[in-house]
Amino acid sequence: MAVALGKNCLKWCYNCNMPIINAKKCPKCGSEAQTVPVSAPWDLRPAFKKDIALIRRLADEEYGTGCGRDLIPDDRVVILNDNSRGSDSVEIVIDGYVVGMIRFKYDMRWHITLDIAGFRRVLPHLEKHRVIASHSGVFMMKKTSNLLAKGVMECDPDSVSGDRVAVVSDKGELISCGTLTMSPSEIAVAERGMAVRVKETNKGYRNNDVPVNWEQTIRWNRPVMDGLVSEAIAYIKKMMKEYSHIPAAISFSGGKDSQAVLMLFKDARMRVKVIFADTGLEYPETVDFVKSYVGNSGMKLYVTEASFENFLNNMKTFGPPAEGYRWCCKTNKLSAIAAAESEIFPNGSLQFVGQRRYESKNRMRNGKVFRNQWVSNQVVVAPIQEWNALHVWMYILMRKEPFNPKYSEGMPRIGCMLCPFMSLAEIETNKHSSEKFDRWYQAIEDYGRSRGMPDEWMTYHLWRYRELPQRVYDEVGPLCGKSYEELTKRTLPPARQPLKVRLQEGYSPCVLGYSVEAGLSRPVDVNRLYGFSKILGQDTELEKDSYLSIANITVYAEGAIISKGSDLKDVKKAIRTVFELLIKSEECCGCRQCSSRCTTGALTVENDRVEIDPSKCISCRKCLCTCPSLKYSTD
Numbered sequence: 001m002a003v004a005l006g007k008n009c010l011k012w013c014y015n016c017n018m019p020i021i022n023a024k025k026c027p028k029c030g031s032e033a034q035t036v037p038v039s040a041p042w043d044l045r046p047a048f049k050k051d052i053a054l055i056r057r058l059a060d061e062e063y064g065t066g067c068g069r070d071l072i073p074d075d076r077v078v079i080l081n082d083n084s085r086g087s088d089s090v091e092i093v094i095d096g097y098v099v100g101m102i103r104f105k106y107d108m109r110w111h112i113t114l115d116i117a118g119f120r121r122v123l124p125h126l127e128k129h130r131v132i133a134s135h136s137g138v139f140m141m142k143k144t145s146n147l148l149a150k151g152v153m154e155c156d157p158d159s160v161s162g163d164r165v166a167v168v169s170d171k172g173e174l175i176s177c178g179t180l181t182m183s184p185s186e187i188a189v190a191e192r193g194m195a196v197r198v199k200e201t202n203k204g205y206r207n208n209d210v211p212v213n214w215e216q217t218i219r220w221n222r223p224v225m226d227g228l229v230s231e232a233i234a235y236i237k238k239m240m241k242e243y244s245h246i247p248a249a250i251s252f253s254g255g256k257d258s259q260a261v262l263m264l265f266k267d268a269r270m271r272v273k274v275i276f277a278d279t280g281l282e283y284p285e286t287v288d289f290v291k292s293y294v295g296n297s298g299m300k301l302y303v304t305e306a307s308f309e310n311f312l313n314n315m316k317t318f319g320p321p322a323e324g325y326r327w328c329c330k331t332n333k334l335s336a337i338a339a340a341e342s343e344i345f346p347n348g349s350l351q352f353v354g355q356r357r358y359e360s361k362n363r364m365r366n367g368k369v370f371r372n373q374w375v376s377n378q379v380v381v382a383p384i385q386e387w388n389a390l391h392v393w394m395y396i397l398m399r400k401e402p403f404n405p406k407y408s409e410g411m412p413r414i415g416c417m418l419c420p421f422m423s424l425a426e427i428e429t430n431k432h433s434s435e436k437f438d439r440w441y442q443a444i445e446d447y448g449r450s451r452g453m454p455d456e457w458m459t460y461h462l463w464r465y466r467e468l469p470q471r472v473y474d475e476v477g478p479l480c481g482k483s484y485e486e487l488t489k490r491t492l493p494p495a496r497q498p499l500k501v502r503l504q505e506g507y508s509p510c511v512l513g514y515s516v517e518a519g520l521s522r523p524v525d526v527n528r529l530y531g532f533s534k535i536l537g538q539d540t541e542l543e544k545d546s547y548l549s550i551a552n553i554t555v556y557a558e559g560a561i562i563s564k565g566s567d568l569k570d571v572k573k574a575i576r577t578v579f580e581l582l583i584k585s586e587e588c589c590g591c592r593q594c595s596s597r598c599t600t601g602a603l604t605v606e607n608d609r610v611e612i613d614p615s616k617c618i619s620c621r622k623c624l625c626t627c628p629s630l631k632y633s634t635d
Helices: 049-063 067-071 116-125 135-144 184-189 214-242 256-267 284-295 308-318 327-344 361-366 389-398 405-409 424-429 435-450 470-480 484-488 526-536 568-587 628-633
Strands: 010-013 018-021 044-046 078-082 089-094 097-104 110-114 130-133 152-155 164-169 174-180 194-201 248-251 273-278 301-305 349-352 369-372 375-381 501-508 513-520 540-543 547-550 553-556 560-565 603-606 609-612
Touching: 018 214, 018 389, 044 389, 049 067, 049 078, 049 097, 049 110, 049 116, 049 405, 067 116, 089 116, 097 116, 097 424, 110 116, 110 164, 116 164, 116 174, 116 194, 130 135, 135 164, 135 174, 152 184, 152 194, 164 194, 214 256, 214 349, 214 389, 248 256, 256 284, 256 389, 273 284, 273 327, 284 301, 284 405, 301 327, 308 327, 308 435, 327 375, 327 628, 470 484, 501 568, 513 568, 526 540, 526 547, 526 553, 526 568, 526 609, 553 568, 560 568, 568 628
Parallel strands: 130 164, 248 273, 248 349, 273 301, 349 375
Antiparallel strands: 010 018, 044 078, 078 089, 089 097, 097 110, 130 152, 164 174, 174 194, 369 375, 501 513, 513 560, 540 547, 547 553, 553 560, 603 609
16 A cells, blocks of 8 residues: 655645645635545656546546546646555546546556546446446435445446446436446346445535646646745755855756756756766666756766666676665666766765655655765755655746656656566556667566576566565466466576575684684685785785685685684674675675775776775775675675
8 A cells, every 4th residue: 555755735726626736725716725635645746648648548448439538628637646546556636536547457458447526527428337226226325325236227238346337327317436246147137235336426526617727727836836946945055055065966867856956956046066877777868868958957967877788797696676676776876876976076975866755765764864875975965855746847847847758658757767666557668668678678588587487477577576465466366377386486596696694603612702603605716805805904814725814714715704703793793794805706796886985996897896906905994885795695
């Protein structure tokens, strides 16, 4: 179920038929604005032409020709609420009412379901999913709340049990809508029982034929938006003053949120550097938009690029990115940011980002100012943290600014080409959108085959989950007829085992302290590790191809570690540190997190792998930082 990450900012003036943002009264007529009961998370956006065309087509197909135009006339403002009632679902708001929902299911098709307000609109052309109740049936509904089978005069023969249907009187009046609990053939012969479980009745709704468009909506909501903009600019200036000792920059992704931040700087007549971290996984349209938009802003654009080829190689080790397992954000996005930070801002920076609380729980918890654990000398500021997506869009439309063309294709968010957090609809829509997309998807297929995953793992995009959620299986299982185990079992082991460590601790009387033994999951190259041991600045002894001693720790080539000392915590910590060195040596993903922190040039990345020049290492240990390979090797 979707979680509320902020307040519901959407109200409506039913006199003017206009959405009202963050105001108790309509700025046009002064009447009380009513809260629109949309579902959490309330991160709203305008419907663009492609969205509207899709909804109209679905309504025509599902309910009858002409229903699409009935549902959405040309002279209306349409607002969408993504993921409102679960994954891949979008609520539709028209004339101040939630009229229904569209959802992309695992049959790889969009589906539409109307609420009572939607059935009211399409009634003139409603041909399908309609149940006609007799006069006595309508009378009995007042007592039982639901429609009994004996009260049904006619039922759409193409409907099936479980469908949402409209209940219409024999005079053609809409009575209610609900769930069909019997098949039409069962209703025809039933002597008793409930035919429709009523969800909503046709009460409390008012027809509103007042036309309204986005231009009018923006004009009357402008005072609120001007206030939000002024507040955000004042906050930016405050933070610039507070952190005046370090340079400021905007982190621009090409999406709407970071664009809004850049627009705030433009409105404030402030010019700073703009950093675009090209992850190597961007849509071509995004790259083009970033360059053109920043080029017209009068600000200096710095582009830092991550390696797409390195990403494909890392996928062989880590597997596909998944929900809760987005290693790619560390290796391709944050690595590019870290590289830019070390090159452009060696003493740190104040980075303004387009983060908003409505996007996720983590972003809600971050607050407006925080430090990035992956880029330690960077202070991050989110001036639109409290904004809803609708605020962002109204700001962009108010200023009549161009925006990333991918939004016009119906995408609610712009990220990487194949992010595990993309919806099924986005993945299917963007298939074969570029040569990189095809190579990425081929790499996922290759990984699946190498691990013996079933075909459905690709067909239904189950690679997005490290552990298949039950809710997803409940939808996929009936479609393919396979058990949970059949869909999730890896029948082949990885070609190369990931490096992991297991501790076995015990008291060793011979050293009057603790001796902790650790087993590694496979043999290691102690000769290569010898170079990285310089980072610790401790005495070392190498027996080539056999073992390496670092102070009181010994690493054996066949895959074992022994650490000794008088304090158990220190002994364990020492093993952890040496294991991190092993990860750098054996499992490097080429992210440049550690090399970007090296001030002497001892660490460099060559052929997407970190290398060390021990003669330049001063054992400062700054490179012992958060490491993607370490995090995901132990995940």
